[in-house]
Amino acid sequence: MRALARLAAAVLVVASVAGLAADAPPDRALATARAVMGEHPEIWIGASIIRGKHAVVVTGHAASTPPSLSAPGAPAEARLADVADSARRTVARVWGPVDAVILAPATDEQAEVLASPSGVTGLAALADVDHVILAPSGFGRLSPTGRRVVLAHELTHVATGAAISGDMPAWLVEGFADYVGYLGSDLTARAVAAELAAEVRSGTLPAELPGREAFRPGASRLPQAYEEAWLACRYVADRYGERALVALYRAARRHGIATALVETLGTDLAELTAAWRGYLRHELA
Ligand SMILES: [Zn+2]
Structure with a gap:
C-alpha cells in the first residue's frame, strides 16, 4: 500500500x-x-x-x-x-x-x-x-x-x-463485444437470447442484420438487436473459427465490411445474412 x-x-x-x-x-x-x-x-x-x-x-x-x-x-x-x-x-x-x-x-x-x-x-x-x-x-x-x-x-x-471507429457495422461491433463477453459463461443461446428466441419460435425471423438505429437507447427491439448481433458473431466463430471472426473484425476496420467478408470468409453480406437466419432457426427454435 x-x-x-x-x-x-x-x-x-x-x-x-x-x-x-x-x-x-x-x-x-x-x-x-x-x-x-x-x-x-x-x-x-x-x-x-x-x-x-x-x-x-x-x-x-x-x-x-x-x-x-x-x-x-x-x-x-x-x-x-x-x-x-x-x-x-x-x-x-x-x-x-x-x-x-x-x-x-x-x-x-x-x-x-x-x-x-x-x-x-x-x-x-x-x-x-x-x-x-x-x-x-x-x-x-x-x-x-x-x-x-x-x-x-x-x-x-x-x-x-x-x-x-464510427463507420464499423453496429452488428459487428456489438456482436463481437457480446461474443467475447459471453465466452466461458456456460449460458445457452436460448437463455441469452430469450427475447429473440420467443420471436423465432412464433415464426418470425429478422430479415437483416441489425443496423445502428436498432441499438439506440429506447429502441423497441433493443434486446433482440444485441441478441441478433451476438448470434451473427457466434455463427461466424462456429462456422469459420474464432480466429476468422477476429480477422473479420480487423479487416473490417481497415477496408470496410464488404471487402472484409470476401477477404476473410469468402462470402458476402447476402450470403452471411441467409446463413445467419438459418443459424437463428437452428439455435433458437
Ligand atoms: Zn457495446
Whole structure:
C-alpha cells in the first residue's frame, strides 16, 4: 500500500488486492486512471484506486461517506477488481492486450457526467476510448455472471477502439463485444437470447442484420438487436473459427465490411445474412 501524490482536489489511496510486484498492471493503466480522474476531480474526492493483477478500478464514495470510513480495498471493490481481471484475460486471449481501467462512480448522476455527451440511462456500463464507466444502479442490479459479461463486453470495445471507429457495422461491433463477453459463461443461446428466441419460435425471423438505429437507447427491439448481433458473431466463430471472426473484425476496420467478408470468409453480406437466419432457426427454435 502506498500513497499517491495529491491529484487536484482528490485524495487517492492505492490498495493492492493481488500483490503489486510482478503482477502489477503497467504504469500506463495507472497513468490513464489518473488522467481520466483529473478531468473530473470533484467526483473522485475520497476515491480509492484498487489494483488487480492487471485491472485498475477507481471507486468513488458518496459525499455522505467520509473517506476515512469508506475503507479502500473493501471486499466489494476487491471483487470488482477480480472480475475486471477475469474479463480482461478473456479479451486479451481473443483480441490482444488491453489496459483495463474501470471507473466506478458513487452515483448515476456522476456516471452521467463522466459519460457525457453519451447518457447512461438504462445502461450498466459504457466504454470510452481508454476506460470503462460503470453506472452504479444498472451495474448493481446484475448477477455476478452478468457483471463479468458486461465488463468483458466494454473492455472489448476499449481494446478494439470502438469509440473511434464510427463507420464499423453496429452488428459487428456489438456482436463481437457480446461474443467475447459471453465466452466461458456456460449460458445457452436460448437463455441469452430469450427475447429473440420467443420471436423465432412464433415464426418470425429478422430479415437483416441489425443496423445502428436498432441499438439506440429506447429502441423497441433493443434486446433482440444485441441478441441478433451476438448470434451473427457466434455463427461466424462456429462456422469459420474464432480466429476468422477476429480477422473479420480487423479487416473490417481497415477496408470496410464488404471487402472484409470476401477477404476473410469468402462470402458476402447476402450470403452471411441467409446463413445467419438459418443459424437463428437452428439455435433458437
Ligand atoms: Zn457495446
